[in-house]
Amino acid sequence: EKALQSNHxxxxxxxxxxxxxxxxxxxxxxxxDFIALAIVDGFVQLSYDLGSKAVxxxxxxxxxxxxxxxxxxxxxxxxxxxxVGNEAPIAGSSPLGATQLDTDGALWLGGLDKASPRPRLPxxxxxxxxxxxxxxxxxxxxLHLLEDALNQPRILHCxxx
Numbered sequence: 001e002k003a004l005q006s007n008h009x010x011x012x013x014x015x016x017x018x019x020x021x022x023x024x025x026x027x028x029x030x031x032x033d034f035i036a037l038a039i040v041d042g043f044v045q046l047s048y049d050l051g052s053k054a055v056x057x058x059x060x061x062x063x064x065x066x067x068x069x070x071x072x073x074x075x076x077x078x079x080x081x082x083x084v085g086n087e088a089p090i091a092g093s094s095p096l097g098a099t100q101l102d103t104d105g106a107l108w109l110g111g112l113d114k115a116s117p118r119p120r121l122p123x124x125x126x127x128x129x130x131x132x133x134x135x136x137x138x139x140x141x142x143l144h145l146l147e148d149a150l151n152q153p154r155i156l157h158c159x160x161x
Contacts, residue, residue, distance in 0.1 A: 002105040006076040007035055007048075008139050014068045014158070015131025018042045022071075022129055024108040025101070033102045037073050038125055039063060046073045046082040050098040057092045059084040070135075075101070107138065132158035 009023060018041055026034030035048040042064040047056045061084045063069050072083040077099035083089040111128030136143040 002103055004101045004103075005099060006074070006139075007101065008072075008074045008137070009037060010070070010072050010135070010137040011133055012068050012070045012135045013063065013129075013131055013133050014066060015039065015129070016064050016066045017127075017130045018064050019127040020129035020131070021111050021125050021127060022109070022133070024112060024125065025103045025106065027102075027104050033098075035075060035101055035103075036125055037071070039129070044071055044073075044082065044084050046075075046080055048075055048080060048094065048101065050078065050094050050101055052095045052097040055080055055092050055094045057082040057090045059087065059090065061085045061087045068132075109133070109136070109143075134158075 007025075011022070013022065017039060020039045022037040022039065022044075024034065024036045026032060026036075033049055033051055036046070038045050038047070040058070042062045044059040044061075044063055045056055047054055049055070057080055059082060061069070063084065069085045072081075072089075074081050078094040078096075079091065080093070081089045081091045110133065112126065
């Protein structure tokens with residue numbers, strides 16, 4: 001959908017990377033709404049901008065230890081929350097103003113298409129995720145990584161170890 005009052009994401013990851021984009025939705029324009037979940041310096045960050053100013057919530061739990069960790073990230077209008085593993089949820093709010101996220105309707109997982117216009121965002125957002133991802137839910141519906149993909153992603157299967 002292109003205009004959302006809320007977003008809910010849940011997924012589990014395993015990685016040794018200190019940078020990498022987990023998910024992104026926006027328009028690719030320099031100044032436009034977006035929501036992103038990324039690993040920055042080994043910690044998970046939820047960032048979103050509804051048009052006035054970007055909000056960034058940062059986890060206190062490092063995730064680059066090659067252990068499975070569960071991530072919950074959500075936004076309801078201007079209010080955002082991020083929870084990584086067993087940490088207490090971290091909350092934040094965007095400035096007064098817009099309450100809906102206006103995007104092109106696409107959700108990118110694990111990185112952005114090289115051909116798409118590059119938003120001016122932190123380096124971690126332009127770094128592809130390297131690691132394992134499973135149990136991905138978008139708005140409380142399970143995502144089938146291969147079957148639901150619009151393009152032909154190159155997905156390597158992780159071992160269950």
